[in-house]
Structures are given as structure tokens and as C-alpha cells.
Amino acid sequence: MCLERRLPLVQPFVQRPLSQLKSCHAFMTEWNELVGIRSMRRHTPPTALLQAFEACARHLSVSRAAEELSLTQSAVSRQLAALEAQLGLRLFQRVRQRLVLTAAAATYGPEVRAALARIETATQEVLAHRGAGGTLNLAVSPTFGARWLMARMPRFQALHRLVVVNMRNHTTLPWPLDFSGEGVHAAIQMGSVERPGVAVHPLVPDVRVPVCAPGLQAGGALREPADLSRHTLLQHTTRPRAWVHWLQAHGVVGVDGLRGPQYQHHAIVAEAAAAGLGVALMPRFMVEPELASGRLVVPFDLPLDDGQAYCLTYPEDTAAQPVLRAFRDWLLNEVPADILGRTNAPPGESSTALHMET
Numbered sequence: 001m002c003l004e005r006r007l008p009l010v011q012p013f014v015q016r017p018l019s020q021l022k023s024c025h026a027f028m029t030e031w032n033e034l035v036g037i038r039s040m041r042r043h044t045p046p047t048a049l050l051q052a053f054e055a056c057a058r059h060l061s062v063s064r065a066a067e068e069l070s071l072t073q074s075a076v077s078r079q080l081a082a083l084e085a086q087l088g089l090r091l092f093q094r095v096r097q098r099l100v101l102t103a104a105a106a107t108y109g110p111e112v113r114a115a116l117a118r119i120e121t122a123t124q125e126v127l128a129h130r131g132a133g134g135t136l137n138l139a140v141s142p143t144f145g146a147r148w149l150m151a152r153m154p155r156f157q158a159l160h161r162l163v164v165v166n167m168r169n170h171t172t173l174p175w176p177l178d179f180s181g182e183g184v185h186a187a188i189q190m191g192s193v194e195r196p197g198v199a200v201h202p203l204v205p206d207v208r209v210p211v212c213a214p215g216l217q218a219g220g221a222l223r224e225p226a227d228l229s230r231h232t233l234l235q236h237t238t239r240p241r242a243w244v245h246w247l248q249a250h251g252v253v254g255v256d257g258l259r260g261p262q263y264q265h266h267a268i269v270a271e272a273a274a275a276g277l278g279v280a281l282m283p284r285f286m287v288e289p290e291l292a293s294g295r296l297v298v299p300f301d302l303p304l305d306d307g308q309a310y311c312l313t314y315p316e317d318t319a320a321q322p323v324l325r326a327f328r329d330w331l332l333n334e335v336p337a338d339i340l341g342r343t344n345a346p347p348g349e350s351s352t353a354l355h356m357e358t
Contacts, residue, residue: 045086047119050112052079053091057109060099114180121183134163134323139170139177139187143266144310147286148204149188156330163323179315185324186314190238199316201328203335206308208242209284211296213276222279222299225252232278233260234269242281246304270296 055065056076066076084091091105101109121137140149145167153165170177170189177187190206216222216231225247233243235258244257260278263269270287273280274295281304290296312331318324 049079049083052076054112117183136165136323137185139168139184141170191308197316201312202309204310208281208304209298211282212279214297217299229255234272234278234280235260235262237262237264250302
């Protein structure tokens with residue numbers, strides 16, 4: 001930093017009375033912090049410039065970006081030029097009247113988009129709650145949410161009445177899930193490949209049993225597993241080889257485990273089985289109401305447990321956020337400890353209520 005630019009920063013220090021002077025170490029600490037803040041601000045572009053860049057990078061069109069931002073095209077062009085001047089980089093090239101991202105912009109764009117999304121989410125949350133309560137954006141598979149989670153949510157709301165939990169369909173989001181980019185704080189999903197920086201807590205094991213309508217079992221049509229050769233096997237698209245594994249696990253031969261119609265959601269598979277369309281291999285916990293009411297029966301209680309489980313996942317660096325921590329601790333305590341053969345609470349932590357001002 002040149003001398004002329006340093007003088008305005010130094011003056012507040014050198015003009016202090018002798019009685020207010022600190023030790024040399026304290027002085028240098030305060031000086032370094034001040035210079036660091038000024039340096040950081042110098043390298044951080046204004047939000048308006050970043051918004052113009054993000055819109056142009058997404059639309060690859062200045063006119064469409066201008067329309068979205070309610071600005072003129074010339075204003076957006078000036079903002080892009082100002083951002084490129086501050087960064088000292090070209091972000092766009094024009095090819096046949098169309099914007100093309102440079103390599104730098106292709107890298108910079110997703111990061112800026114994620115940062116702006118976080119700012120927008122934080123702003124909406126503070127406006128919605130005025131500092132009390134909070135919001136949790138949860139990605140969850142539809143059937144798990146409907147069949148297991150939703151019935152338990154009133155207990156969470158009773159404990160944390162100022163917290164809003166928004167739920168999104170996990171299956172419609174890109175995989176692997178970009179928590180920040182999608183504006184999602186946590187996800188509940190089937191299985192989980194270990195990813196650096198992502199915490200994983202198993203919730204409910206995916207133990208599957210054959211189920212069907214009572215009419216299919218009438219008259220001894222399903223006395224033993226080999227009888228499945230005369231029935232339609234209902235398939236789930238995310239577990240296309242589940243029947244194959246079940247047949248192998250129980251030594252059943254002469255049955256083609258890959259045949260049968262495929263369905264995307266467990267709820268549809270369960271309804272197809274209840275309607276008498278065939279035999280389904282379903283997680284038992286998802287069809288407990290149908291089993292209790294008699295809409296579905298288990299023709300032979302031979303489970304398939306391949307170690308898969310529905311898991312709660314979230315970025316490790318957000319684990320201390322009060323709303324996320326409250327939901328995580330509550331959710332893990334909703335799962336009986338004996339289901340997974342271990343205590344579900346995070347190491348060194350116990351379930352805690354989320355204390356907030358009312």
C-alpha cells in the first residue's frame with residue numbers, strides 16, 4: 001500500500017492521546033486487522049456487479065439479464081465492464097451476437113450464484129422471523145417424507161414452534177447434492193456415498209419384505225417363494241435388482257427377478273400391490289399402515305437386509321447452526337436406538353432443545 005493511501009489509516013492511531021496508546025503488539029494487531037478488512041473489501045465486488053454477472057452468465061444474454069434485473073442493457077453492460085476491470089479478467093466473449101463464458105467465468109459463475117443464493121436465503125429468513133426462530137430447507141425422498149417423517153413432524157413443531165421446515169423433493173435435485181447451490185440445509189436420502197465435508201447419520205434401515213393384496217394369497221396361490229414364478233413382480237426403479245438379491249439371499253431358483261413393471265416411487269409400488277397388480281418388495285416401515293389395516297399382507301416373512309439405510313446428511317461446516325442442530329438431534333432421537341444397534345446421537349453430544357426468543 002502506497003504512503004498516500006496509508007496516511008488516512010494511520011491518523012486515527014497517531015492522533016490518540018498518550019494515555020490511550022496500547023502496547024506495540026496490540027497496536028500492530030489492530031493495524032493488521034484494519035488493513036486486512038480494507039484489503040478484503042477492495043477485492044470483493046459490489047453485489048450489484050455480481051448480480052449482473054450471474055444473470056448474464058445464466059442467460060448468456062445481456063438483454064434477458066437486463067429484463068430480469070429491471071435495468072437497461074447499457075446499465076448491465078457497464079456493470080459487466082466494471083466487474084471485469086476490478087478483477088482484471090475477461091469474463092465474456094461475443095460470438096455471433098451471443099455471450100460466451102470464458103474459462104474464468106465458467107469457474108467463477110457457480111460460486112457467485114451459490115453466494116448470492118445464500119445471501120437471499122439469509123435475508124428472507126431474517127425478514128420472515130425477525131431474528132426469532134428460523135428456517136430449515138430439507139430435501140427428502142417423497143415416500144419417506146409422507147410415510148415416516150410427516151407423522152412425526154408435529155412433535156418437532158411442538159418443541160420448536162418458531163422453526164419453519166420447508167421440504168423439497170430429493171429425487172428432482174442433481175446428484176451428488178450441492179447443498180449450497182440448491183439452497184438446501186440438509187437431506188434425507190436412501191444410502192449415502194461418503195463425501196468429504198458431508199456428515200451422514202443413518203436413520204431407518206431399508207429392510208424389505210414381500211407384500212401383496214390378500215386376494216393374491218387366497219387359495220394357497222402364494223405358499224412358498226417358488227410360487228412367485230406365477231405372479232408379477234413389481235419393480236422399483238431406484239432398486240432395480242432388489243428382487244434378484246432377495247431371491248439369491250433365500251435360495252429361490254426358477255424365478256426371474258428382473259421381470260415386471262417398474263415404478264419410480266415407493267408409494268406407487270405399494271398402491272400397485274394393494275390393487276392386486278403383483279407382489280412388491282417394500283421397506284416394512286413404509287407399509288405398516290397397510291399391513292395393520294389388512295390392505296397388504298406378507299406372504300412369507302423373509303426379509304432382505306443389505307445394509308442400506310435412509311440417512312440424514314448435511315455439510316459438516318454447518319453442523320453448529322441452531323436450527324439444523326435442533327432438527328438433527330430431534331430426528332436422531334425419533335429413531336429407536338435398537339433399530340440400528342447403536343446410539344444415534346452425534347458423538348459427544350446429547351439431544352438439545354433449540355432455545356430462541358419468543
